[in-house]
Amino acid sequence: DGGITQSPKYLFRKEGQNVTLSCEQNLNHDAMYWYRQDPGQGLRLIYYSQIVNDFQKGDIAEGYSVSREKKESFPLTVTSAQKNPTAFYLCASSISGGGGQPQHFGDGTRLSIL
Amino acid sequence: AQSVSQHNHHVILSEAASLELGCNYSYGGTVNLFWYVQYPGQHLQLLLKYFSGDPLVKGIKGFEAEFIKSKFSFNLRKPSVQWSDTAEYFCAVNNPLSGGYNKLIFGAGTRLAVHP
Numbered sequence: 001d002g003g004i005t006q007s008p009k010y011l012f013r014k015e016g017q018n019v020t021l022s023c024e025q026n027l028n029h030d031a032m033y034w035y036r037q038d039p040g041q042g043l044r045l046i047y048y049s050q051i052v053n054d055f056q057k058g059d060i061a062e063g064y065s066v067s068r069e070k071k072e073s074f075p076l077t078v079t080s081a082q083k084n085p086t087a088f089y090l091c092a093s094s095i096s097g098g099g100g101q102p103q104h105f106g107d108g109t110r111l112s113i114l
Numbered sequence: 115a116q117s118v119s120q121h122n123h124h125v126i127l128s129e130a131a132s133l134e135l136g137c138n139y140s141y142g143g144t145v146n147l148f149w150y151v152q153y154p155g156q157h158l159q160l161l162l163k164y165f166s167g168d169p170l171v172k173g174i175k176g177f178e179a180e181f182i183k184s185k186f187s188f189n190l191r192k193p194s195v196q197w198s199d200t201a202e203y204f205c206a207v208n209n210p211l212s213g214g215y216n217k218l219i220f221g222a223g224t225r226l227a228v229h230p
Contacts, residue, residue: 004157031216033216035220040123040222040223041222042118042204042220042221042222042223043158043204043218043220044220045217045218048216048217058217090157090158092158094216096216100146100165100208100216101216102148102160102163103160103216103218104160105150105157105158105159106157107156107157108157
């Protein structure tokens with residue numbers, strides 16, 4: 001079955017550590033996205049990538065970094081500069097980056113600070 | 115800046131009751147509109163979408179939504195809810211002309227609990 005795989009499902013981070021969240025898709029989609037979901041705030045866009053080797057900051061990119069070396073992979077690194085990293089992180093993809101394409105979501109990774 | 119408002123954060127209904135969840139957006143130009151649903155323990159999935167044409171859109175599982183341009187609204191409805199509709203519902207808006215990329219603006223979500 002085609003879909004988006006996020007791993008791990010749960011992740012714990014110590015203060016000052018960087019952690020990387022994995023996102024893989026086998027839908028052959030060009031565009032991929034990272035969102036952060038906090039209670040009562042909906043989803044907020046962290047980074048997006050319309051095509052391999054290209055990515056752009058979203059609304060809340062500070063303290064995060066991404067790479068897009070392969071079409072199917074879009075890992076997100078939560079750096080120590082992110083002061084409030086505890087959240088639910090969702091990865092999504094769409095056929096293209098053009099407006100209007102529905103986005104398909106992974107199951108998410110819940111990050112907590114020890 | 116674009117924004118999306120969902121008026122009800124929590125809704126509690128009994129089975130067979132009718133449902134209407136409100137969604138208003140701020141952008142005045144051409145928009146694409148979406149409702150996504152997140153069932154407990156599952157990933158976010160598309161419920162229905164509006165791009166153009168008939169403003170009354172039918173989605174999966176008996177849901178429908180009506181686009182009222184003059185009110186900047188895209189309310190979600192279901193005539194008779196079931197316990198299995200318990201989930202969190204998100205309204206999202208996209209401006210198809212927004213710099214050429216697929217930026218979705220999400221509302222804060224509405225948690226629906228349906229009691230048997």
